[in-house]
Amino acid sequence: MTDNTAKKPFIEFRNVTKRFGDRTILDNVNVSIYRGEITAIIGKSGVGKSVFLKHIIGLMKPDSGEILFEGRPLAGMKRNEWTAFKRSVSYMFQQNALFDSLNVFENIALPLRERTSMKDREIREKVQQKLEQFEIEEVLDKYPSQISGGMQKRVALARALVTDPEIILFDEPTTGLDPLRKNAVLAMIAHHQREIGFTAVMVSHDIPDVFFISNRVAIIENKKVPFQGTPVELEQSDNEVVRQFLLGQESLKDELTGLLTKHELERLLNSELARMGQYQNRLTLILFTINDLKQVREKIGYILEQRLVQCLGMMLKKHFGMIGTSARYDTCSIVTVLPHTDKERAVKHLERLKKEMQEMALLKADKYPKSCVDISVMAGIASTDRPVTIESLVREAKNEQQLMARLSCSGNGVKE
Amino acid sequence: MMQPQEQSATSAPLDFFAGIGRRAFNFIGELGAVTIFFLHGLFLIFSLPFQFKKIVQHIYFIGVKSVLIISLIGLFTGMVLGLQGYYSLVKFGSEGLLGAAVALSLIxxxxxxxxxxxxxxxxxxxxxxxxGIMRISEQIDALDTMDINPVRYLISPRIAASIIVFPLLTAFFDVIGIVGGYLTGVVMLQINSGIFMNSIYSSVEWADVSEGFIKSFVFAAIVSTICCYEGYFTHMRPGGFGARGVSLATTSAVVISCVLVLIADYVLTSFLM
Known part of the structure; x- marks a missing residue:
């Protein structure tokens, strides 16, 4: 955030290095965390996000470098300063770490009982208030193993908040929850953060959901922190590592369709185009588009939409697997790149493909007895013998597009 | 727990001695760690606010719940001592000393x-x-992050309860055992009850009783410390993660405590005799 340059960091990692044996987990990491903000720490699993978080509360100590709290190093704190700092921090564990031999009420009351001199009645009131806030009153005499995962998260959150901490560290608060509950937990954190104004540091891999509630994002990748800044800055960043990271998050969808990602396609095409300059080959690109995919989703649902793309992808792989590569270009288009192939041969391939595509089961009306959908698959060819940009090739192919197969709403218009 | 260091192979006999040295160092290191752990736990018993309620809970769990098993074992130990003692003593015509034999060996x-x-x-x-389970499910770390000292919260009350409970259970065991000896000696084998009791009165001295008590205090410290230590450092155990780590920790807690109790028993006896 630009105005952060003026602000002093609340917690600061300065050249922190951590090793386990001869494995380096964090290497000269610098991160600033600001007061009253939600800072998200993202990264693939196993890159040391939890290790990062555990350093803040002293569960782990850095091998070199220091961690500063309001400008003072944690390692040099006097005993009473350290105690005061620790009391202002709460930690929510990935697996909740609820005390399984204490019931929900005792779990939430424990930090108050053990380290304050509050009367039993006051504790009861305070816990009751938290129970109501998180809507877990009905389970207060149950044990953690008797309640659902989502409930356990809420109990853990209530326990973290009951001491009115200034800083809360969340270690993957949404892992293992279904999407609905995930958002509920994130919303809950955001809501309480706004209300109470604590500083939150959240380790997560829930991208992009976590961006909506955080003020700052830091990426841990390959022992370093290649990026930190606001979520908007992150999205607009042209840092190669950051883009790779964000793309990596989306790749799962394309793994399902068995296609390359757009990023991988770009890399492949660029190297092919570069080689073309040397060897004077031809390169042909076919652009397949499923028209009105959005409408398909609305009428027949997300799963069938995905299935449709998947089917098309598999068909292309079968046909062009030996001579070319297919990749997802955007939500509704797939690009097939055929190096060493000229336009005429590509047209012949397409003719054969057309017949098969018209027999595609997903384009039969009896597949959708309840709704009336219009699906059409278009294909266009563009060919080049000199290096051009991918965009211009795709544009050319788009202009050439013709109908391959179609399912029209009347139900019998399969054949063109 | 220290990890054994891999040394580059130089020669077989040297490796052999290096291995012994390494183990000795590990052993001494471990011994020191256990001692510090015990002293830490012992010291925190007296820190304020006093954890009275928790100590009582552990006294109930370690002590009261053990009464039945202690009485059963005590009764049968006393009875078998009565039988065996009678069998040996009667050869010398001194079965009148059975009470003393049973009581002294028990106490x-x-x-x-x-x-x-x-x-x-x-x-x-x-x-x-x-x-151990609290350790692997991060509950001990959770205590630490809440600024609740896990040693004070988990270990100290258990050490305190053990130190209170062991002598009491031992005394209980002794009494039930003597009753068992009485049952076999007097009721079954017809020794005169007055002679049996009198031999106990005349032979058991205060020194015998205090020796038994000193032993039970030492055993209390050993058992509670070893069992807590093994559980507390489950995660440091090489090759033991999760449920397997807990099972290994429990096994070695039992084995190590038993062996140490018997070793300490020998050492104490030879000093106190």
Whole structure:
């Protein structure tokens, strides 16, 4: 955030290095965390996000470098300063770490009982208030193993908040929850953060959901922190590592369709185009588009939409697997790149493909007895013998597009 | 727990001695760690606010719940001592000393040792397992992050309760054992009850009783510390993660405590005799 340059960091990692044996987990990491903000720490699993978080509360100590709290190093704190700092921090564990031999009420009351001199009645009131806030009153005499995962998260959150901490560290608060509950937990954190104004540091891999509630994002990748800044800055960043990271998050969808990602396609095409300059080959690109995919989703649902793309992808792989590569270009288009192939041969391939595509089961009306959908698959060819940009090739192919197969709403218009 | 360091192979005999040295160092290191752990736990018993309620809970768990098993073992130990003692003494015509034989061997030796072994089996194993599970499910880390000292919260009350409970259970074991001896000696084998009791009165001295008590205090410290230590450092155990780590911790808690109790028994006896 630009105005952060003026602000002093609340917690600061300065050249922190951590090793386990001869494995380096964090290497000269610098991160600033600001007061009253939600800072998200993202990264693939196993890159040391939890290790990062555990350093803040002293569960782990850095091998070199220091961690500063309001400008003072944690390692040099006097005993009473350290105690005061620790009391202002709460930690929510990935697996909740609820005390399984204490019931929900005792779990939430424990930090108050053990380290304050509050009367039993006051504790009861305070816990009751938290129970109501998180809507877990009905389970207060149950044990953690008797309640659902989502409930356990809420109990853990209530326990973290009951001491009115200034800083809360969340270690993957949404892992293992279904999407609905995930958002509920994130919303809950955001809501309480706004209300109470604590500083939150959240380790997560829930991208992009976590961006909506955080003020700052830091990426841990390959022992370093290649990026930190606001979520908007992150999205607009042209840092190669950051883009790779964000793309990596989306790749799962394309793994399902068995296609390359757009990023991988770009890399492949660029190297092919570069080689073309040397060897004077031809390169042909076919652009397949499923028209009105959005409408398909609305009428027949997300799963069938995905299935449709998947089917098309598999068909292309079968046909062009030996001579070319297919990749997802955007939500509704797939690009097939055929190096060493000229336009005429590509047209012949397409003719054969057309017949098969018209027999595609997903384009039969009896597949959708309840709704009336219009699906059409278009294909266009563009060919080049000199290096051009991918965009211009795709544009050319788009202009050439013709109908391959179609399912029209009347139900019998399969054949063109 | 220290990890054994891999050394580059130089020659076989040197490796052999290096291995012995390494193990010795590890052993001494471990011994030091256990001692510090015990002193830490012992010291925190007296920190304020006093954890009275928690100590009582553990006294209930370690002590009260062990009464049945202690009485059973005590009764049968006393009875078998009565039988065996009679069988040996009657050869010399001195079966009148049976009371003394039963009482002395119980009070000085068998009472503290067998009571300790029974408590290890019943309570020690569950202490190690409970603390071990708390360790692997990060509950101990959670305590730490809440600024609740885990040693004070988990270990100190257990050490305190053990130190209170062991002598009491030992005394209980002794009494029940003598009753068992009485049953076999007087009721079954028809020794005169007056002679039996009188030989106990005339032979058991205060020194015998205090020796038994000193032993039970030492055993209490050993058993509670080892069982807590094994559970508390479950995660440091090489090759033991999760449930397997807890099972290994429980096993070694029981084995190590039993062996140490018997070793300590020998050492104490030879000093106190």
């Amino acid at each position: 000085r030796e068998l009472g503290p040792v067998l009571a300790a072994l029974m408590i290890i089996g019943r309570a020690g194993s569950s202490i190690a397992a409970e603390i």
